[in-house]
Amino acid sequence: xxxxxxxxxxxxxxxxxxxxxxxxxxxxxxxxxxxxxxxxxxxxxxxxxxxxxxxxxxxxxxxxxxxxxxxxxxxxxxxxxxxxxxxxxxxxxxxxxxxxxxxxxxxxxxxxxxxxxxxxxxxxxxxxxxxxxxxxxxxxxxxxxxxxxxxxxxxxxxxxxxxxxxxxxxxxxxxxxxxxxxxxxxxxxxxxxxxxxxx
Numbered sequence: 001x002x003x004x005x006x007x008x009x010x011x012x013x014x015x016x017x018x019x020x021x022x023x024x025x026x027x028x029x030x031x032x033x034x035x036x037x038x039x040x041x042x043x044x045x046x047x048x049x050x051x052x053x054x055x056x057x058x059x060x061x062x063x064x065x066x067x068x069x070x071x072x073x074x075x076x077x078x079x080x081x082x083x084x085x086x087x088x089x090x091x092x093x094x095x096x097x098x099x100x101x102x103x104x105x106x107x108x109x110x111x112x113x114x115x116x117x118x119x120x121x122x123x124x125x126x127x128x129x130x131x132x133x134x135x136x137x138x139x140x141x142x143x144x145x146x147x148x149x150x151x152x153x154x155x156x157x158x159x160x161x162x163x164x165x166x167x168x169x170x171x172x173x174x175x176x177x178x179x180x181x182x183x184x185x186x187x188x189x190x191x192x193x194x195x196x197x198x199x
Contacts, residue, residue: 028184029084030134032125036078045078045123052119069112070099076123081185084123088116141186145177148192155199162199170198 039045042062050056053066053074063077073089091099099105117128124131152170156162162170173195180187 026085026087028079029086029120029124029131030126030138031078031082031084031123035125036082039123042077045076045084048119048122049074049076052115068115069108070096071112071116074116084120086120138186141189141192142181144189145181145187145192148195149174149177152195152199166198170195173198 039048042064043058046056046058046062046064049064049066053068053071056064056066058064061077063075065073065075067073070091071088072091073087075087077085079085090096100109120131121127126134152174156167156170173191177187177191177195180191
C-alpha cells in the first residue's frame with residue numbers, strides 16, 4: 001500500500017526535503033567565524049563530506065560532489081565571502097515514490113535527512129535552529145535594504161531641497177546596496193542607516 005511521503009521541510013531547517021515539484025535547491029548558509037580555517041577550507045569540507053555521503057568527488061578547485069539515498073547530488077563549497085554554498089538535487093516523482101516504497105527505503109530517506117543535517121551542523125558550526133534564525137536575520141537585512149532604497153527614490157522624487165551632490169551620493173549608495181543584494185550578500189545595517197541618514 002502506498003504511504004504518504006515524509007513532510008516536506010525547507011533547507012533552512014537542515015532537511016533534504018524540498019518543496020513539491022522542485023528537484024534542485026541552491027542555498028547559502030552563514031558559517032561560524034574561524035570555522036572555515038579550522039576545517040581546512042574546501043579541502044577540509046570535502047573530507048567532512050566523506051564522513052556523511054557516498055561517491056565523493058573533488059574538482060581542482062576543491063568543490064566536492066557527492067550523493068546519498070534520496071540525495072542524488074550534493075555539491076558544496078566555502079565561498080570567498082565566508083559562506084557555505086550548497087547545491088542539492090533530490091530524487092523526485094516516480095523515482096522518489098519507488099525509492100520510498102522499496103525495502104528499507106523510508107529508513108534510508110530519513111538517514112539521508114539525518115546525514116544532511118549533521119553535515120550542515122559541522123560545516124557551518126550552527127544547529128538547524130540557529131541556521132533558521134540566521135536565515136530570518138539575513139532576510140530581514142535584505143528587506144530593510146530594499147525598503148531604504150525605495151524610500152530614498154521616493155524622497156529624491158518628492159523633495160526639491162536636496163543638493164545635486166546629495167542626490168549623486170544617494171544614487172552611489174543605492175547602486176552599492178543593489179549590487180550587494182544582486183550578489184546575494186545582505187547589506188549591513190550600517191550601510192542602510194547611512195542611506196537613511198543622508199536623506
